[in-house]
């Protein structure tokens with residue numbers, strides 16, 4: 001994971017917003033699948049890709065859903081990633097007809113690794129930062145590289161002081 005501390009801006013996303021944006025992603029993907037009956041399966045990149053993948057697979061009526069777990073390391077700005085859990089090899093093949101979904105692409109390291117394994121798959125994310133854009137086929141919203149995206153599963157409602165303060 002990239003460090004959230006040096007980021008200038010925060011982009012806070014509610015459950016409602018991610019639901020709308022993941023639906024918009026599904027609608028954009030509709031019709032882009034293989035001609036002979038659409039995508040064979042949706043594969044979520046855990047963990048952040050699971051909620052968007054659920055919404056996309058529901059909208060596109062795809063009932064075969066698998067997961068791939070990737071762990072990224074950032075040593076001295078050298079991003080490296082490794083696969084902790086693979087999806088079903090027989091299902092995946094070279095990725096043809098498979099839709100791979102993640103919540104966002106940032107540096108692109110995660111998608112680069114997964115694309116090496118499944119070069120013919122279609123890669124979709126809800127959000128994208130400029131550095132990662134070349135690694136994703138379809139996304140909905142772009143945010144600047146210095147923005148940290150906060151997802152609803154990492155947040156909680158909490159009290160905030162009134163703007164004018166209290167005596």
Ligand SMILES: O=P(O)(O)OC[C@H]1O[C@H](OP(=O)(O)OP(=O)(O)O)[C@H](O)[C@@H]1O
Nearest residue numbers: 001046047048104105106107108109110
């Ligand atoms: O483009 P990159 O620089 O590789 O970053 C993007 C990845 O980083 C985050 O996942 P993370 O590895 O933090 O794990 P999580 O999904 O379990 O939170 C995010 O969900 C993407 O999968």
Ligand code: HPA
Nearest residue numbers: 001002106147148149150
């Ligand atoms: O902006 C982000 N938000 C949450 N997780 C992330 N992992 C890489 N970049 C981000």
Ligand SMILES: [Mg+2]
Nearest residue numbers: 046047048049
């Ligand atoms: Mg992730």
